[in-house]
Amino acid sequence: MGIRVTSGTFYKQYAQTVQKLKAEYNHSMEQVSSGQKFASAQDDPLSYYAGMKLDNLYMDADAKDTVSESVKNRLYQQESGARAIQEEMRNINTKLSFINNDSGNTDPSAVNTIINEFKTRSQTIVNDMNATYENYYVFGGNDLTTYPFQLDASGNTFTFNHIFPGDTAASKMEMTLVRRDHINKDDYMISDGNGGMVLDEAAYNKAYEKTDGGYIYSLEYKVTYADGSESTGRDAMTTILRAMSEQGHVDLGYGDIRVRDTLLDTNSGGLNMLTGITSDQVRKLATYDSATGHITGFKDAAYDNLDKYLMDSPVFLTAKAVFTTSDYCAKLEEHANSNDARTDMHHALGNVIGKWQESENRVSNTYRESGVRYALLENTQKRLQLKMDTYQDEYDDRMGIDPYEAIAKMYSDQYAYNAAMQVGSKIMQNSLFDFVK
Numbered sequence: 001m002g003i004r005v006t007s008g009t010f011y012k013q014y015a016q017t018v019q020k021l022k023a024e025y026n027h028s029m030e031q032v033s034s035g036q037k038f039a040s041a042q043d044d045p046l047s048y049y050a051g052m053k054l055d056n057l058y059m060d061a062d063a064k065d066t067v068s069e070s071v072k073n074r075l076y077q078q079e080s081g082a083r084a085i086q087e088e089m090r091n092i093n094t095k096l097s098f099i100n101n102d103s104g105n106t107d108p109s110a111v112n113t114i115i116n117e118f119k120t121r122s123q124t125i126v127n128d129m130n131a132t133y134e135n136y137y138v139f140g141g142n143d144l145t146t147y148p149f150q151l152d153a154s155g156n157t158f159t160f161n162h163i164f165p166g167d168t169a170a171s172k173m174e175m176t177l178v179r180r181d182h183i184n185k186d187d188y189m190i191s192d193g194n195g196g197m198v199l200d201e202a203a204y205n206k207a208y209e210k211t212d213g214g215y216i217y218s219l220e221y222k223v224t225y226a227d228g229s230e231s232t233g234r235d236a237m238t239t240i241l242r243a244m245s246e247q248g249h250v251d252l253g254y255g256d257i258r259v260r261d262t263l264l265d266t267n268s269g270g271l272n273m274l275t276g277i278t279s280d281q282v283r284k285l286a287t288y289d290s291a292t293g294h295i296t297g298f299k300d301a302a303y304d305n306l307d308k309y310l311m312d313s314p315v316f317l318t319a320k321a322v323f324t325t326s327d328y329c330a331k332l333e334e335h336a337n338s339n340d341a342r343t344d345m346h347h348a349l350g351n352v353i354g355k356w357q358e359s360e361n362r363v364s365n366t367y368r369e370s371g372v373r374y375a376l377l378e379n380t381q382k383r384l385q386l387k388m389d390t391y392q393d394e395y396d397d398r399m400g401i402d403p404y405e406a407i408a409k410m411y412s413d414q415y416a417y418n419a420a421m422q423v424g425s426k427i428m429q430n431s432l433f434d435f436v437k
Contacts (some may be wrong), residue, residue, distance in 0.1 A: 018421065037241060058391040061170040064253045065384045068377050070253065071266050074133040077375045078268045081131035081139060082367035085273075088121045088128070089360045092321075096356065100349040105342070111329040115322055119155050122318040126151040126158070129270040135404040139167050139270035141246060146170045147184075149270055154321045160271060162243050173240050175219055175310060177319045182214040182344075183207055211323050213348025219311055237306055241298050244271050244306075245282040253380045264373060268366055275309035276362030312355045315364065 045066040099114045129149040130138050140148025142163050150159040156177045161170040188204040189197040208214060221236035231239070248267030255262030265279070272278055285302035286295045310316060324345050330342035 006238055019186070019399045031165050054391050058171060058388055061253070061384045061391065064117050064186050064251070065388070067250070068252045068381050070134075071264075072252065072374055072381075072410045074136065074138055075266065075370045075377070077131050079151055079367040079370040079374070082268075082273060082363055082370065084128045084131075084362040085314070086360055086367070088125050089356070089363065092118060092314070092318055093353070093356050093360070094352050096321060096349055100346060102342075105328070105332075105345070108329050108333045110417055111325055111332065111337050115325050118322050118325070119153075120316050122155050122315060122359065123320075125314055126319075129273075136339060139267060139268060139273060141243070141267065142170070143250075151315065155315075157324055158315050160240070160243065164226070164242070169337050171239060172224040173224055173236065173243065174222045174224075175240075175316075176222070177311075177316050178218050178220050179323055180216045180218070183211060183216075205227075208347075212351050213327075213343075213344035213346075215323070215348070217311065217316075217320060219307060219316070226250040234303060237252065237303050238297055240271065240283055241286075241302055241306060242295055244275075244277060245279050245286060245295060247279045247283075252377065253384050264376060266373065268370065270312075271365060273366040274304065274313040274315065277305055281305075285360050309362070312359055314356075314359055317352050317355060317359060321349060321352050324352075344413055 009061035009390070048218045091397050095114050095117060098209040100110065105111055126149050130147065131138050132144065135144050136142075137144070137146075137148050140146070140160075140162065142148055143159075146161050146163055150161070151157070152159075160173040160175075162173065163170045183204075185199055185204060188207070190198045190200045190201045220232070221240065222230065222232050223236040223239045224230050225239075246267060246269065248264045249260050249263040249265050251257045251263055255264065257263065267279070269279065271283075282298070282302060283295075285305075287297045287299065288294065289296050328338070328341045328345040
């Protein structure tokens with residue numbers, strides 16, 4: 001009986017030793033597999049939780065780095081779109097100069113060809129404004145379910161479809177170029193003192209200089225909201241300005257997340273690009289509800305700027321050129337020569353050409369700004385990657401293992417465990433009955 005007690009105690013101690021060796025072996029294998037010193041907080045609470053904090057910081061930096069790459073691609077599409085628009089504007093400008101030269105405007109068929117080219121290139125500009133990246137219109141601020149920019153066949157009505165935050169459908173914003181009647185010389189006739197009438201050339205010329213080839217243009221605004229209701233005039237302009245005030249600030253490791261204006265704005269609206277009016281400039285001229293902080297309207301300067309710079313945008317400058325050259329071509333086909341029509345065309349196209357370079361500069365500013373944002377993101381990515389390397393090094397110091405040491409220890413633990421099992425098998429054969437008892 002004494003022998004059985006002694007044998008039972010021995011085997012119990014042996015079994016505990018084997019279990020301990022097995023646990024150490026398993027722990028070694030887990031370290032080699034995971035590359036981490038600790039499997040749980042109880043192994044070393046301070047180091048474990050410090051490692052967890054570093055891991056969270058690393059994951060945050062990695063997420064920002066991944067999003068930054070996507071935003072860079074979107075900015076590149078914005079830059080490419082603006083550059084393509086500028087290229088079309090240069091082509092139009094070349095044709096404007098050609099048709100404004102008398103040697104290029106004597107043949108009606110040649111003039112008609114230029115008119116059709118104006119319309120085609122204007123449509124191309126609008127198509128370029130519908131540039132996409134993945135499932136997003138980069139100038140439209142919408143997903144691919146809503147086609148943002150359209151131009152009618154005449155080139156006079158420019159439409160922007162936009163889904164405002166909180167709406168489930170798009171609002172349709174229409175901007176239409178309208179031309180009044182040509183100023184009438186009869187309105188400037190005065191008495192010659194002898195019972196006859198003569199033209200007051202000074203008064204007529206002064207009035208004429210305020211026109212585009214004898215015509216005065218204006219823009220009409222109309223909005224059809226998501227619920228089907230409509231507005232015109234200044235109310236419609238308010239809606240357009242609201243769209244132009246939208247921004248896309250994102251936290252990508254640039255700026256202070258607590259101060260929105262320090263974060264990178266990755267949104268470039270198409271109307272902002274055409275007019276050169278930034279979202280910040282629109283917001284500075286906005287009026288706000290003190291309770292909600294929502295925009296309620298805009299100061300007069302905002303409406304004046306919108307009207308002026310839309311009128312001087314490539315879409316409507318080209319529409320003016322189409323109006324003017326079409327009038328001239330009709331007169332040329334009718335009379336074979338029309339000095340008055342040619343004078344009007346020279347004057348009108350001269351005004352367009354004079355504003356064209358500024359308009360092109362406003363568009364080029366968009367891709368310059370996109371380039372600056374792109375460069376900022378690249379620098380931000382470099383900082384994020386440096387942080388990630390630092391976090392990884394700190395993490396490895398606290399939580400990591402030396403792989404060579406870990407593998408050597410694993411094999412050592414394996415040999416110890418296997419040796420214990422071999423010893424146990426010999427003992428178990430000789431005294432199994434006593435062990436069971």
